[in-house]
Amino acid sequence: MSFKLEQVSSVVGGNTHIYPLDLTLTAGSLNVLLGPTQAGKTSLMRLMAGLDKPTTGDISWNGDRMNDVPVQKRNIAMVYQQFINYPAMTVYENIASPLRIRGLSNKAIDKKVMEASELMKLTPMLQRKPLELSGGQQQRCALARALVKDADLVLLDEPLANLDYKLREELREEMPKIFTESGAVFVYATTEPTEALLLGGNTVAMSEGRIAQFGKTLDVYRNPKDMTTARVFSEPPMNFLKITKQGGELHVQGEQTRTATGAFTTLDNGQYTVGIRPNHLMLHRPSDDALAIEVTVSVVEITGSESFVHLLHGDQRWVSLAHGIHHPESGSTLTVYVDPSNAYIFDENEQMVRAPELAKVA
């Protein structure tokens, strides 16, 4: 049981939304489409659903070509970021509608609707109209409708983006459980790396209409193939530093030359870009090997347990995520530290050369 895209692309009015890509998703799997807005997540989902026709390539389900099968005949459920329900029908009829179309008996419909509404905590509101519900309830209604269908492919396009934080946490926990149990291929689009990590499963990192990397979520997080994936899969954004290794010396862009230390000593001579996650950009020296870099403070955001210290290194914007409350004055100079063993190292072609040692990446 698998859902397969082969060389699928989409060109609309001369603009390429999706460059030719291959992707195979297996039944019962949870797949997160991760990428910033405009990365092509929604375009890709619409191609998967059959709402848009691919310009090239084939979409197949268990080896059967699906390109020309009309949307109505495919067994697909989709939930949008906006809360989409049928406003003229009650919540009960909304959830029942796909089953009515299939011509199930009233008794069977009632049983399924009751199950789904129980799961989505909608039972007390079944006789109300969707627009009389709160945003979270409306979205749960849409999810319930997707759930009763027993669809082969469930597409969720940023379903939690418009919900408040409490509801998001609740639904984020329940949804994958509910849907993956049904054995469907489950695709979840999000712009937030944190959400991808929380959901687990597989991650498809997307950028500008291309798949940057596809694999187990943690693998993609720990071993980004290139700088694009690293950029997509880091929140706040990853900090980049250009270095040149020559013999035992390390030339750091905009800094003095220094002796290579730690993991940098084993690098071949050449130019590299070092990627540092914000939580690894330290305000205090973590070890003797650490690379010290002078930066200017621009803004500090304090969330309570953590502080986001926005920094300028030359013309590069950096962020350091530090535990506790730190409030260096903006405009002041600060020394930050990078432990070589925590650094992602990319070559001149932005391909990853070396990931941080696993044990140290918490």
Added chain:
Amino acid sequence: MKVTKSGMVMFLYILFLMLPIYWLLNMSLKTNNEILNSFSLWPQNLTFENYMTIFTDKSWYSGYINSITYVLMNTVISICVALPAAYAFSRYRFMGDKHLFFWLLTNRMAPPAVFALPFFQLYSSVGLFDTHIAVALAHCLFNVPLAVWILEGFMSGVPKEIDETAYLDGYSFTRFFTRIFMPLIASGIGVVAFFCFMFSWVELLLARTLTSVVAKPIAATMTRTVSAAGMDWGVLAAAGILTIVPGALVIYFVRNYIAKGFALGRV
């Protein structure tokens, strides 16, 4: 009760507005003799004779039946034609869609008199002259563009995702359109029905040009009441009151949506 300044203004405004209608009602309940020979603020000898004349004389009441027949035909035709057209304009992008959409409205810019001659000649030659459908079709010239504009506004207010969700749920296009989409734009359809009804009901020129006996509208009947015995004022007034009634009834039912309708659904 305190009388405020703005309350007075309102009262006077309503008074002036209602005066002609009251006078019409007043006349319709008087005898011709009283209308012509005395001035009275209300009927001295209350009579329903004028109304009885209209309800019993075929040449009078058939005028109402004819009018209502072609008005209803026109309303139904206009809505049936405009629904798919408006859906296409609101959902699909095709070559020249914006120009076509604007061009539709320009049809309303020409005075009906311009179209009277071609319609008259065309309908005479194909045998449609003096039929209800002839007037109903002629009025489509004005009502279909308006209906398309109003419905397009209402339809564009419905997110496209609802269509897609319905297709994904397995709805066929027709089933989706009738079960899900039409209830959502029901108020729009109501407003369109009202506008079609109103324009068709008050339109006189085309209706009179294209009919003679069989499908003669009430407005035409009213303009031909001069008899050898002079004007029949009372009956004419009663006919006037009865002409207002259907329009007032329709307005009553769609009163909450008219403002949105005048804004072509784009509120």
